[in-house]
Every structure is written in structure tokens, then in C-alpha cells.
Amino acid sequence: MASKKHVATETRxxxxxxxxxxxxxxxxxxxxxRGAEQRRVTVNKAYxxxxxxxxxxxxxxxxxxxxxxxxxxxxxxxxxNVPRGSRxxxxxxxxxxxxxxxxxxxxxxxxxxxxxxxxxxxxxxxKEELRLSLVRSGDSDAQATAEVERAIDRAVYYAGFxxxxxxxxxxxxxxxxxxxxxxxxxPMGVVAVLAPERPALLGLxxxxxxxxxxxxxxxxxxxxxxxxTAVVFCECLATSDLPGGVANVLLGQAxxxxxxxxxHREVVAMDAWSESSELRATLEREGADSVxxxxxxxxxxxxxxxxxxxxxGLGWIERFLETKTVWxxxxx
Amino acid sequence: MSHQITKPAKSVTSAxxxxxxxxxxxxxxxxxxxxxxxxxxxxxxxxxxxxxGGKWRAPxxxxxxxxxxxxxxxxxxxxxxxxAADVDLAVKAARQAYDKVWSKMKGAERAKYIFxxxxxxxxxxxxxxxxxxxxxxKPIKESRDVDVPLAAAHFFYHGGWADKxxxxxxxxxxxxxxxxxxxxxxxxxxLMAAxxxxxxxxxGNTVVLKPAETTPLxxxxxxxxxxxxxxxxxxxxxxxxxxxxxxxxxxxPDINKIAFTGSTAVGKRIQRAIAGTNKRLTLELGGKAAxxxxxxxxxxxxxxGIINGIYFNQGHVCCAGSRLLVEExxxxxxxxxxxxxxxxxxxxxxxxxxxxxxxxxxxxxxxxIKALVAAGEEEGAERFSAPCALPQKGFxxxxxxxxxxxxxxxxxxxxxxxxxxxxLTFRTPDEAxxxxxxxxxxxxxxxxxxxxxxxxxMATRLQAGVVWGNTFNKFxxxxxxxxxxxxxxxxxxxxxxxxxxxxxx
Numbered sequence: 051m052a053s054k055k056h057v058a059t060e061t062r063x064x065x066x067x068x069x070x071x072x073x074x075x076x077x078x079x080x081x082x083x084r085g086a087e088q089r090r091v092t093v094n095k096a097y098x099x100x101x102x103x104x105x106x107x108x109x110x111x112x113x114x115x116x117x118x119x120x121x122x123x124x125x126x127x128x129x130x131n132v133p134r135g136s137r138x139x140x141x142x143x144x145x146x147x148x149x150x151x152x153x154x155x156x157x158x159x160x161x162x163x164x165x166x167x168x169x170x171x172x173x174x175x176x177k178e179e180l181r182l183s184l185v186r187s188g189d190s191d192a193q194a195t196a197e198v199e200r201a202i203d204r205a206v207y208y209a210g211f212x213x214x215x216x217x218x219x220x221x222x223x224x225x226x227x228x229x230x231x232x233x234x235x236x237p238m239g240v241v242a243v244l245a246p247e248r249p250a251l252l253g254l255x256x257x258x259x260x261x262x263x264x265x266x267x268x269x270x271x272x273x274x275x276x277x278x279t280a281v282v283f284c285e286c287l288a289t290s291d292l293p294g295g296v297a298n299v300l301l302g303q304a305x306x307x308x309x310x311x312x313x314h315r316e317v318v319a320m321d322a323w324s325e326s327s328e329l330r331a332t333l334e335r336e337g338a339d340s341v342x343x344x345x346x347x348x349x350x351x352x353x354x355x356x357x358x359x360x361x362x363g364l365g366w367i368e369r370f371l372e373t374k375t376v377w378x379x380x381x382x
Numbered sequence: 383m384s385h386q387i388t389k390p391a392k393s394v395t396s397a398x399x400x401x402x403x404x405x406x407x408x409x410x411x412x413x414x415x416x417x418x419x420x421x422x423x424x425x426x427x428x429x430x431x432x433x434x435g436g437k438w439r440a441p442x443x444x445x446x447x448x449x450x451x452x453x454x455x456x457x458x459x460x461x462x463x464x465x466a467a468d469v470d471l472a473v474k475a476a477r478q479a480y481d482k483v484w485s486k487m488k489g490a491e492r493a494k495y496i497f498x499x500x501x502x503x504x505x506x507x508x509x510x511x512x513x514x515x516x517x518x519x520k521p522i523k524e525s526r527d528v529d530v531p532l533a534a535a536h537f538f539y540h541g542g543w544a545d546k547x548x549x550x551x552x553x554x555x556x557x558x559x560x561x562x563x564x565x566x567x568x569x570x571x572x573l574m575a576a577x578x579x580x581x582x583x584x585x586g587n588t589v590v591l592k593p594a595e596t597t598p599l600x601x602x603x604x605x606x607x608x609x610x611x612x613x614x615x616x617x618x619x620x621x622x623x624x625x626x627x628x629x630x631x632x633x634x635p636d637i638n639k640i641a642f643t644g645s646t647a648v649g650k651r652i653q654r655a656i657a658g659t660n661k662r663l664t665l666e667l668g669g670k671a672a673x674x675x676x677x678x679x680x681x682x683x684x685x686x687g688i689i690n691g692i693y694f695n696q697g698h699v700c701c702a703g704s705r706l707l708v709e710e711x712x713x714x715x716x717x718x719x720x721x722x723x724x725x726x727x728x729x730x731x732x733x734x735x736x737x738x739x740x741x742x743x744x745x746x747x748x749x750x751i752k753a754l755v756a757a758g759e760e761e762g763a764e765r766f767s768a769p770c771a772l773p774q775k776g777f778x779x780x781x782x783x784x785x786x787x788x789x790x791x792x793x794x795x796x797x798x799x800x801x802x803x804x805x806l807t808f809r810t811p812d813e814a815x816x817x818x819x820x821x822x823x824x825x826x827x828x829x830x831x832x833x834x835x836x837x838x839x840m841a842t843r844l845q846a847g848v849v850w851g852n853t854f855n856k857f858x859x860x861x862x863x864x865x866x867x868x869x870x871x872x873x874x875x876x877x878x879x880x881x882x883x884x885x886x887x
Contacts, residue, residue, distance in 0.1 A: 218552055221877055225858035226535065233862045233876060236842075318867070331658025338653035341646070341665065341868040364552055365886055373862050373878045376841050378851040 097132045097277065099139065099301050100284035102146035103294015108302070110136035116278060118186050126186065132277045135302035137310040140269065143298040144316050147240040147267040150295030155237045155265035163212035166259065169290035170205035173283075177202070180251060180282055187250060187276035200356050201255040207362055208259040215264060215367055223375065230380050235371040237265035238343060239318035242311035244304055244333075246323040246349040250276035254283060256355060257321055258297060260366035269298045269317070271308055277301040305329055312336035312344060319343035319370050345369055414728070417735045419522045424512050426599065432462045432622065433605035435475035436615025442467040447624070449598055452519035453732050453741035453776040461598045464621035469590065469630040472619035476561040476588040477636055479616030484588050485558055489545035496541030496583055498611040499604075503534040503576075506607065510600055514572055515732040517599040519741030519777070520695050522733050532857060533576035536875075539859035540580035543880060547585065550877050556884040558586030559662060560638035563631040566601075567644045568594035568743050569698040569799075575601045577874045578641050579618060580859075585883035587639070588617045592631050595624040596744045629655075637661060641882065643700070646797075646823070646868050664872025664882045666700065666864055668797040669825030672818035673703030673854060674840065676811075677712045679830035683852065685719045688803070691828055691854040693727060693739055693781050697801040698747070700869075701826035703854055705794060706783070707814050710807045717785055717805065724768040724781050731773070739801060742777040751779050751800035754793060763787035763804070789817060797823070811840065819845045824866030828854045847873070 098105035112134040118126055154162070173180065177198055184194035215235060223231035241261045246253035250273040261268045272280030284299050300307055304324060311317050312333040320342060322333050330346035337344035355361040429446065431438040443465035448457045464472070484492070503510065507530045514525040547556055562582045566574040571593060582589050593601035605620045621627060625648075632640055632652050639662040642652050646667040656663060673691045675684045691703025708716050732740035742748040759765055763784040772778040783803035787794050793804045808814040818827055827846040829837050837851040847865045850856060857863065862876035872882045 219878070221862075223858065223861040223876060225856070225861050227856070227858070229853065229856060231856075231858070231861050233878060238866075327658070334657035335654055338650050338657065341650060341653065341667065341870060343871050363554075365554065368881075372847065372866055373864070373873050374841075374846070374866075375848045375862050375876075376851065377849070377853055377856050377861070378837065379853050 100299040108133040135300040140310045143269040146295035154296045159213035166209035172286045173202045183279040201252045231377045233375040241266045242317045242320040243270040244308045244322040247273045247275045250279045322346045414736045419733045430602045433620040434472045464623040464627045466630040472590045475616035480588040483614040493541045493544035500537035502607040518597045521737040521740040529573045536576040536580045536859040540584040544584040555887040562587045562639040563637040564641045565592045565628040568597040571597035572600035590619045598622045665870035667870040670823045671826040673828035674707045676831040677709040684830040687854045692803040706805045729770045748777040758793035761791045822868040825869035
């Protein structure tokens with residue numbers, strides 16, 4: 051290899067120098083006979099929402115634009131168009147989540163754990179892409195690296211939790227009579243999540259995964275501040291063996307999408323992280339007509355999302371579990 | 383105090399009854415001599431004030447309302463009607479007791495107060511049962527054997543939790559919420575007070591409790607017990623009144639948690655009203671439970687379970703088995719057996735120890751039951767009512783069931799909250815499941831079959847918080863109770879019920 055490189059240097063041309071600057075492998079480019087005027091044009095990614103296991107545009111045809119914060123980072127142009135989800139998109143996503151519910155909640159806890167662990171594996175392999183996406187949205191390298199690593203570790207944490215929840219929250223009930231009684235956790239159903247604006251990745255992972263652990267399916271409204279990272283994460287979901295429709299990710303405006311989800315009768319529960327106390331109150335009010343389990347939160351401080359004692363835990367899973375109590379007589 | 387006695391059932395003459403006469407003719411065989419529980423031991427005061435800050439206080443409103451016996455329409459007492467100013471006083475007393483005493487007290491000490499309440503309920507069990515039956519109309523055998531012992535058990539159970547909370551939440555740090563506002567219904571007046579108060583107190587909260595307006599007396603007797611148990615003043619405050627009093631509790635800005643048991647419509651209003659506040663909420667709302675009987679069920683046991691499921695407490699039970707789903711092949715057998723069994727139910731004086739079905743709790747509730755039954759008849763369902771003689775005074779409705787109703791009829795969808803059952807059929811377990819879950823409610827369900835695997839298959843798929851297999855209407859403080867869907871959220875009882883009264887960090 052070294053001698054080949056040496057030979058190549060001897061015959062450099064101006065075009066080759068230009069090619070070197072832009073190509074990962076100048077030698078290869080030369081072999082292929084390319085020059086500067088033939089510089090490879092990158093294939094830009096169309097950013098789409100993730101619904102029912104497919105990447106989709108908004109049915110409304112609307113979009114919003116995201117500007118890049120750094121130069122020369124990856125393949126994106128300076129300005130990217132992102133679909134702006136509509137209320138109809140939200141309804142479609144709820145339908146997808148509803149259709150996926152029986153399959154996902156019917157899987158064994160062990161199998162759910164395997165799939166979430168697979169998600170962590172895929173995230174690890176796409177770590178650089180996730181990191182670059184965060185940097186593009188304004189994070190420092192160090193911040194982005196720390197956030198991606200924490201997000202992957204959180205996926206591992208929840209993967210391992212799937213078959214432990216029952217042991218911790220179920221009970222045998224020592225009733226005062228000749229009956230055998232027990233209480234078990236069950237998924238609530240379709241859960242809507244309004245993910246925090248920041249941290250875009252860790253916030254999304256921290257709010258989505260505990261919902262899935264218990265067997266719920268989810269419709270999540272991703273951060274409007276950094277929708278691209280959410281899409282890269284969806285590419286991890288799409289390649290992780292997670293059945294289509296189990297996790298659906300909408301892009302757009304929280305104040306448009308979240309109230310529609312809070313009102314939707316097929317959405318059983320909602321986890322909403324928003325700076326706006328007005329929006330939080332609206333969601334609580336809109337949820338009342340279907341006796342929805344609406345949990346609203348002012349977002350945590352940035353560091354708290356990283357804190358293993360604060361940003362994750364059994365309580366995050368338990369919030370979206372119902373308790374079912376079963377009685378049966380004992381006797382012969 | 384005199385009480386209407388069940389008149390012996392006349393030999394059956396109605397057309398509906400004639401149908402079943404060939405099967406069984408009961409005649410007077412089931413007539414019992416009257417056996418009324420004596421009321422001489424019971425002292426009901428002519429007037430009750432509000433219990434606030436450990437003292438009995440006249441209401442700021444200056445108003446009182448009468449509480450009557452629904453079985454005789456006799457006035458039992460007059461009771462203070464608390465208004466917003468009274469609620470404010472009660473919340474202030476509760477806040478002070480919380481800040482100065484109760485939240486600082488060790489769990490082990492709180493426990494002993496709660497155990498005292500439990501013991502006193504046992505000591506006064508007979509009196510409490512009699513007053514419960516007089517004020518609410520339920521049969522004495524139910525208040526004596528279910529309501530009062532369970533109320534005592536709830537305090538005893540939760541007293542034991544007060545110093546063990548560190549174990550309850552998997553090592554997570556916990557603290558009480560503060561002042562809890564609790565609004566309870568009229569169907570199990572004392573028991574609901576116990577369900578609400580016991581976990582709140584065990585977890586270190588103080589309480590403002592609003593009993594139902596038609597059944598305030600046992601909550602006021604409980605206030606006397608709490609006074610005699612020398613709980614620190616203000617830890618429990620009892621403010622009687624009607625809907626407006628409850629609304630004042632819900633709206634009070636210094637309340638940290640609302641716990642409500644009652645109708646789904648009111649539950650939704652409460653949820654809407656407290657949106658945007660930081661008040662925590664648990665709701666235990668209505669139900670329209672499916673009681674599912676498979677052809678392989680032990681039929682006679684199932685019939686008893688159906689009867690208990692719907693006629694227990696006159697059907698004034700949120701988890702009542704009000705929709706009977708019976709496998710088509712045994713429909714006729716079940717219906718015949720139900721007709722027979724209905725004729726043996728003794729309807730009448732709640733204080734008679736042989737009474738099975740007592741009085742409807744109020745005129746208002748009776749009107750609602752009548753309206754829904756009329757709707758059932760108009761929609762073409764076939765009605766069968768027990769051919770029993772009903773007392774002249776008071777509010778009564780005979781045990782009734784409908785056959786031939788459609789799944790979409792009002793009697794199959796709406797909560798009647800009375801002794802009225804709707805019989806529907808199914809052919810396959812999938813169809814049973816589909817019909818059972820086809821409701822906005824999700825409080826309870828029953829399954830009757832001899833096949834264990836089928837019970838578990840159904841139990842895991844029924845959208846209901848409590849599932850009874852080959853039994854119905856069983857309750858225990860160690861057993862979490864509460865709903866799915868529009869039957870509310872949160873649990874009462876068990877370790878799971880405690881989390882409604884703590885903030886976890």
C-alpha cells in the first residue's frame with residue numbers, strides 16, 4: 051500500500067488535489083477517472099415522520115425548515131425541509147398504534163426486552179450519525195457524545211427492565227377469605243408522548259422507552275427544535291425489529307398536535323413535557339372528557355436527564371401501567 | 383323507631399310468574415317471620431354539625447338539610463350544609479394539622495391512631511350497621527357482614543402500612559401530599575369513608591371529607607369515633623352537604639389531592655375543573671360490568687353469582703355485574719333459574735335480618751331506575767320483575783332483568799345503578815370478549831367456567847380493573863380496586879393504592 055501511494059504522489063495533477071480535498075480516497079477517485087468537475091454530488095435525505103413502521107410525509111403537505119448550525123457536517127444542506135404533521139397525521143398514527151397494540155402487548159416480556167436491546171445495538175452502530183445530528187442542531191461535540199452514549203445506555207437499561215416489572219409491582223393479595231387473589235400490571239394501551247424540546251435525543255428516548263417496556267404502543271411528538279435527530283433515531287427503531295406501529299413519531303408543532311392527541315378517545319394516557327404551563331393545562335383539560343391519564347411535566351434541567359436516579363426508573367414505567375386484580379375461590 | 387316490615391309474598395299471580403310456575407311453585411314456603419334488628423340501642427342525634435378542627439361547628443351557611451330513611455321516608459336527623467366558607471375553614475384546619483402535627487409524626491405513631499379507629503368501628507359495629515341500613519336502605523345483613531367489617535379492616539390494614547412505607551415504593555423516597563379533599567358516594571357510605579381516609583392518613587396526609595347528602599350519618603358517627611380516638615384536631619374534617627359543597631372542596635386552592643368516587647359524568651367535570659392546577663387526582667367512577675357465563679360453568683353457582691352480582695346492595699354498586707353475557711346454549715336454562723331465584727329474594731325492611739334486597743337509596747335514584755327500565759321496555763326488551771309485594775312507603779324497585787335486549791340498547795350500555803340486569807348472549811369466547819369490552823367503562827368483570835385456562839385467557843383480555851373468576855363482588859383491603867378506561871384511574875387498597883397519597887422523588 052505504501053509504495054502504491056508513493057507512486058500516486060509522483061503523478062499528482064491539480065485535479066487530483068481538488069479531488070483529494072473532497073474525496074475520502076483520492077486514489078480510488080483517480081482509478082475511476084474522476085476529476086474536480088465530476089465531484090460526487092451527495093444524496094440528501096428527505097426527513098420524514100415515522101408512522102406504522104414507514105417513513106411518511108404529512109398528509110397535509112405542510113413542512114417547516116430547519117437550519118444547520120455547523121459547516122461541513124455530514125450530508126445535509128444548510129436548510130432542510132421537515133414535514134409539519136397535522137391532526138389527521140396524529141389520528142393516523144393513533145390508528146397505527148392501536149393496530150399494533152395486541153401484537154406488542156401480547157409478546158412475552160422477554161421478547162420485548164430482546165427487541166429494545168436490539169435497538170440499543172443499532173443506536174450504538176449509528177452513534178456517529180446521532181452525534182453529528184445533535185452537533186448540527188447546536189450541541190458541542192462533548193455534549194453530543196455524552197447525550198448519545200447516555201441514550202444508548204438508557205435503551206439497555208429499559209431493555210433489561212421488561213421482564214422485571216411484574217416482580218416489582220405485581221402482588222399476591224392475602225384476602226381474608228377462601229380466595230386466591232393477585233394483581234398484575236397491564237399496559238394501558240395507546241400512550242401519547244410530547245417529548246421535551248431538549249435534550250432532543252435523550253429526552254425522546256427517556257420518555258418513549260418506559261412507555262414501550264410495559265407493552266403500550268406510543269404516538270410521540272418529537273422536539274420541533276431538532277426534528278432531524280428524532281428521524282435518525284426513527285431509523286434506529288426501523289431497523290431494530292420493533293414491529294411497525296409500536297412507536298410512531300410525529301414532527302411538527304406541539305401546540306397543534308398534542309391537544310389533538312389529548313382529545314383522541316383511543317389514546318388512553320398522555321405524558322407531556324412542555325415549558326408552557328398553558329399547554330400543559332390545555333392537555334389536562336382536553337383529556338378529561340375521555341378520563342385520560344394525563345401526566346404533565348415541566349421539563350427537567352438538562353443534567354437531570356443524564357442522572358440515573360432522576361431521568362429513568364421504575365416510576366417511569368409504572369405511570370403507564372394499569373393494575374388488574376383477579377380473584378378466584380379456593381376449594382375442592 | 384318503627385320500620386316497615388316485609389309483607390309476606392303473596393302467591394304469585396303475575397303473567398310472567400305463571401310462565402315459571404310449572405318449574406317451581408314457591409307459594410308461602412319461603413315466607414319468614416319478621417326478624418327486625420332492634421334500634422333501641424342506637425342514638426341518632428336530632429341535628430349534626432360540621433366536624434372541623436376537632437370540634438363540632440355550626441355551618442357558616444346557617445343551613446341544615448334533612449336525611450331520611452329511604453325505606454320509611456321518616457326524617458332521621460338534620461345535618462349541616464357546609465358552604466365554601468365552611469370548606470375553607472376545614473381546609474385551614476387540615477393544613478394546620480398537616481404542617482404542625484401529622485406530617486411530622488412518626489409513621490409508627492400515626493399507625494396507632496389508625497388502629498384505634500379500626501378497633502372503635504369493631505366495638506360500635508352493631509350501631510354503625512343499623513344506622514347504615516336506616517340512612518341508606520341497604521339490608522342489615524349486608525351492612526353488618528360487609529360494609530362495617532370491611533371498613534374496620536381497611537383502617538386496620540392501612541394502620542399497618544404507616545410505618546412501613548419505606549418498603550412500599552421500592553426504596554424510592556416518599557412524602558405525603560398534604561391536604562386531601564375526598565368526596566364519596568351514598569352506596570357504601572361508611573366503607574367509602576374508610577377506603578378514602580385510611581390510606582390518606584397512613585401516608586401522612588390530612589383530610590377534608592365530604593359524605594354524600596343522602597347518607598351522611600355513618601360518616602358523622604365515624605367523626606365521633608375519630609374524636610373519641612383523640613386524633614389530633616384537624617387531621618380529619620368532615621363537611622356534610624350536597625354537590626355544591628363537594629365542588630367547593632374540589633375548587634379549594636389549598637388542597638393538594640382530590641379523591642372522588644361517584645359517577646363518570648361528575649368525575650369528568652372534576653378532572654376538567656382541576657386541569658392546570660397541581661392537584662393530584664384519583665377517580666373511581668361508574669361501571670357496566672359484564673358477568674360472563676360459559677356453558678361449562680357450574681350453573682347453580684353461576685346463578686348465585688349473577689344474583690349476588692346485580693342485586694347485592696340493590697344494584698347500587700359501581701362494579702355490579704349488570705350485563706349478563708350467557709353462552710347461547712344455556713340461555714334458556716339460566717333465564718328459568720333466574721326467574722325461580724328472583725322469587726325467593728326477600729325485598730323489604732332493610733333492618734330485617736332476612737331481607738335480601740332493601741330500599742332504593744333515594745327518590746331521585748328510583749326515578750332514574752324507572753326511566754331506564756321504561757326505556758328498556760320501549761326498546762323492545764322483555765322484562766321480568768320479581769312478583770314481590772313492595773312496602774307502601776319508601777322507595778322500592780323489585781329485582782328485575784331484561785332478555786332480548788340489543789347490545790346497543792340503553793339498558794345494555796348505561797349504568798342503571800339499580801337492581802336491573804340485562805341478559806345478552808354470545809356463541810364464542812371471542813364474541814364474549816368483544817361484547818364485554820364494548821363499553822366506555824372498565825371497572826370489573828366476572829367469568830364463570832370450570833376451565834382454568836379459559837378463565838386466564840379471558841381475564842388477561844378483559845379491559846377491567848377487577849376480574850372475578852367463579853365469584854363476584856368480593857372486596858378486601860389488601861386487594862387493589864379501581865378501573866380501566868372511563869371507570870376512572872388510581873387504585874384503592876393494597877400496596878398499589880398507597881401511591882395515590884404520596885409524592886415519590
